[in-house]
Amino acid sequence: MTTATATSASGVPIKDGAPLLELDDLAMHFKVRGDGLLGRKNKRVQAVDGVDLTVRAGETLGLVGESGCGKSTTARLITRLLEPTHGEIRYQGHDIAHLSERQLRPYRREIQLIFQDPYSSLNPRHTVGTIVGTALRTHGMVSRGGETARVQELLEMVGLNPEHDNRYPHEFSGGQRQRIGIARALAARPKIIVADEPVSALDVSIQAQVMNLLEELRRELGIAFVFIAHDLGVVRHFCDRVAVMYLGRVVEQGPRDELYGAPQHPYTQALLSAVPDIAVARGMPPKSRIRLEGDVPSPVDPPSGCRFRTRCWKAQDVCAQKTPPLEEKAPGQVAACHFAEPMTSLAA
Amino acid sequence: MTDQTTRAPQTVARAARAKRANEEPYLEVSDLHVQFPTADGLVRAVQGLSYSLPLGRTLAIVGESGSGKSVSSMAVLGLHDAKTARISGSIKVGGREITGLSERALESYRGVDAAMIFQDPQSSLHPYFTVGDQIMEAYRTHRRVSKRAAKARAVEMLDRVGIPNPRRRVDNYPHEFSGGMRQRAMIAMALVNDPKLLIADEPTTALDVTVQAQILDLITDLQRDFGSAVVFITHDLGVVAEIADDILVMYAGSAIEQGPVEKVLGTPLHPYSWGLLESVPALTGEPAPLHPIPGTPPSLLAVPSGCAFHPRCEFRDRVPQDRCRTLKPDLLARTADPGHTSRCHLHEPDQVFQTDISPRLP
Numbered sequence: 092m093t094t095a096t097a098t099s100a101s102g103v104p105i106k107d108g109a110p111l112l113e114l115d116d117l118a119m120h121f122k123v124r125g126d127g128l129l130g131r132k133n134k135r136v137q138a139v140d141g142v143d144l145t146v147r148a149g150e151t152l153g154l155v156g157e158s159g160c161g162k163s164t165t166a167r168l169i170t171r172l173l174e175p176t177h178g179e180i181r182y183q184g185h186d187i188a189h190l191s192e193r194q195l196r197p198y199r200r201e202i203q204l205i206f207q208d209p210y211s212s213l214n215p216r217h218t219v220g221t222i223v224g225t226a227l228r229t230h231g232m233v234s235r236g237g238e239t240a241r242v243q244e245l246l247e248m249v250g251l252n253p254e255h256d257n258r259y260p261h262e263f264s265g266g267q268r269q270r271i272g273i274a275r276a277l278a279a280r281p282k283i284i285v286a287d288e289p290v291s292a293l294d295v296s297i298q299a300q301v302m303n304l305l306e307e308l309r310r311e312l313g314i315a316f317v318f319i320a321h322d323l324g325v326v327r328h329f330c331d332r333v334a335v336m337y338l339g340r341v342v343e344q345g346p347r348d349e350l351y352g353a354p355q356h357p358y359t360q361a362l363l364s365a366v367p368d369i370a371v372a373r374g375m376p377p378k379s380r381i382r383l384e385g386d387v388p389s390p391v392d393p394p395s396g397c398r399f400r401t402r403c404w405k406a407q408d409v410c411a412q413k414t415p416p417l418e419e420k421a422p423g424q425v426a427a428c429h430f431a432e433p434m435t436s437l438a439a
Numbered sequence: 440m441t442d443q444t445t446r447a448p449q450t451v452a453r454a455a456r457a458k459r460a461n462e463e464p465y466l467e468v469s470d471l472h473v474q475f476p477t478a479d480g481l482v483r484a485v486q487g488l489s490y491s492l493p494l495g496r497t498l499a500i501v502g503e504s505g506s507g508k509s510v511s512s513m514a515v516l517g518l519h520d521a522k523t524a525r526i527s528g529s530i531k532v533g534g535r536e537i538t539g540l541s542e543r544a545l546e547s548y549r550g551v552d553a554a555m556i557f558q559d560p561q562s563s564l565h566p567y568f569t570v571g572d573q574i575m576e577a578y579r580t581h582r583r584v585s586k587r588a589a590k591a592r593a594v595e596m597l598d599r600v601g602i603p604n605p606r607r608r609v610d611n612y613p614h615e616f617s618g619g620m621r622q623r624a625m626i627a628m629a630l631v632n633d634p635k636l637l638i639a640d641e642p643t644t645a646l647d648v649t650v651q652a653q654i655l656d657l658i659t660d661l662q663r664d665f666g667s668a669v670v671f672i673t674h675d676l677g678v679v680a681e682i683a684d685d686i687l688v689m690y691a692g693s694a695i696e697q698g699p700v701e702k703v704l705g706t707p708l709h710p711y712s713w714g715l716l717e718s719v720p721a722l723t724g725e726p727a728p729l730h731p732i733p734g735t736p737p738s739l740l741a742v743p744s745g746c747a748f749h750p751r752c753e754f755r756d757r758v759p760q761d762r763c764r765t766l767k768p769d770l771l772a773r774t775a776d777p778g779h780t781s782r783c784h785l786h787e788p789d790q791v792f793q794t795d796i797s798p799r800l801p
Contacts, residue, residue, distance in 0.1 A: 296715065299731030302720070361649060366722060367655070367680060369704060374705060382649075384653075386617040
């Protein structure tokens with residue numbers, strides 16, 4: 092980590108390991124047309140509802156959960172593509188949750204986003220040089236005339252041929268396009284990159300190449316990551332800390348080895364037990380098996396109390412009445428469950 | 440709400456299925472070629488694929504995009520348009536030759552002898568008709584039964600695939616179902632005529648992991664009950680480890696390794712299989728660095744000479760006389776085990792795996 096020398100958007104130097112990004116009781120409710128005459132009884136999708144997270148400089152935080160758990164909405168809130176309904180997004184101590192476009196400018200440069208789909212996130216009519224060059228100019232990162240050289244340097248950094256800056260996105264494979272997206276994010280010299288399912292659209296062998304690239308960049312540039320993925324193996328490989336989300340809330344968070352080795356929340360346990368593990372065929376002992384029934388309830392009308400209770404085998408009356416707070420169950424490991432206890436049979 | 444059982448029963452079922460494996464193959468594919476003439480040239484999607492599958496067994500076909508896994512399976516169902524695809528070789532299902540059948544003959548074959556489950560239940564169910572209508576249509580296409588009898592059958596099938604309240608749900612439209620329920624409905628539709636061969640093309644890829652686990656359990660259950668032959672197409676090696684008896688690994692249109700699951704994932708023989716294993720991050724144990732395969736899969740318009748994998752293979756220099764570039768290896772047993780075959784010139788690949796690859800795996 093080389094962030095000891097980094098300076099913030101406001102010019103104040105930041106210390107290694109200090110919180111870079113803090114989400115405080117963050118919520119995003121989307122209005123949807125509901126029942127009633129003219130749809131006047133508006134309903135709200137509680138996509139994210141009371142999320143607290145912290146990312147330190149140079150750290151990687153993994154965000155896992157199933158469709159509709161709010162992980163992508165969280166990504167869009169952090170990058171301020173969305174304005175939250177309430178709560179705070181503190182970047183180096185400054186709340187950016189409700190800043191105007193103009194006020195956001197300096198922060199936009201430091202918080203970059205990598206998208207999932209390498210096909211739809213690049214303009215097909217622009218050359219790679221233009222795509223990466225635009226990012227450089229937008230953020231004022233180059234002097235006149237220095238643009239081409241810097242673009243080529245960035246392409247080389249992400250493992251592409253620098254001579255290919257005059258080619259169009261369709262001339263590249265899926266893995267190469269994802270590298271272009273990464274080069275565009277790096278053009279701004281960000282302090283934090285929010286990566287929303289950056290490798291899920293790629294084939295296994297290409298996925299591993301891109302993972303290694305991200306890891307190298309993190310090591311060499313000391314960039315912090317919020318890494319969102321549904322693949323628990325990928326998250327385990329890349330992240331220092333992992334947060335598990337369910338229906339708009341964080342249900343468990345902790346250091347990687349603790350969370351995978353001794354998960355506390357029943358949902359984390361079910362999630363880990365559901366991942367098909369290749370190790371079984373290589374003679375490893377099978378892990379214990381938990382099968383959840385049914386589907387995730389609608390975020391328009393989530394269950395009272397603990398939102399996981401409708402699918403939880405431990406649920407009691409108290410779970411419907413009282414929302415369990417995120418409490419520390421082991422050093423650094425928090426879980427929101429009235430009946431949390433570690434389960435170690437999921438680890439080999 | 441949850442049943443917590445151990446995996447033991449599955450292992451027992453697998454052993455029972457293995458016993459029946461000596462039976463005559465129900466599906467026999469030999470020297471299958473599928474080519475598509477295009478403006479850019481000839482796309483050689485499948486090149487000389489051969490495999491066989493008895494009833495009661497699950498074969499996983501594994502490979503990356505463009506490896507020919509889906510194209511070859513669509514040929515088994517006769518789904519390629521004769522105007523755009525050139526197909527040669529033989530596909531026998533229950534002793535009957537499928538290649539060259541007329542569209543009419545194929546219509547009575549599809550659904551009855553063989554059926555398919557697709558990846559995306561959202562786009563393979565018609566949004567304008569109820570789920571029940573669509574299952575009834577599949578049933579009545581092949582049987583002269585009343586609407587009432589067909590509806591009873593649809594309810595029975597929905598119940599069998601674990602849809603709660605099937606009597607009410609049968610009249611729902613697809614958009615009223617969740618993703619997992621739609622995939623269950625697709626499975627109900629595929630199985631409504633009791634086909635002996637089921638082809639599942641990435642049936643769980645679009646689903647969340649807890650729902651995927653439910654669907655994998657369902658397919659395993661149904662196979663045990665109906666004793667059908669299942670071809671399971673996937674790119675997920677974890678899913679393979681859970682569900683399959685045998686694996687066929689495809690690369691650039693050819694099978695490059697084939698054998699029982701424990702063998703191919705436990706002691707793989709082909710450098711491409713090694714590369715796949717080293718690309719998947721482990722869920723347990725000490726996190727090991729990933730060793731991805733360099734480069735990208737070849738274009739099917741210009742498949743490399745010799746072994747199609749040689750431009751990306753880190754072991755090609757260990758084979759003398761540049762044979763990897765000049766001579767396409769045969770799919771042969773490379774060790775003492777005749778049931779485990781590989782398409783690679785490398786001498787004693789099992790030794791190379793033990794010394795070079797195994798220590799790098801988690």
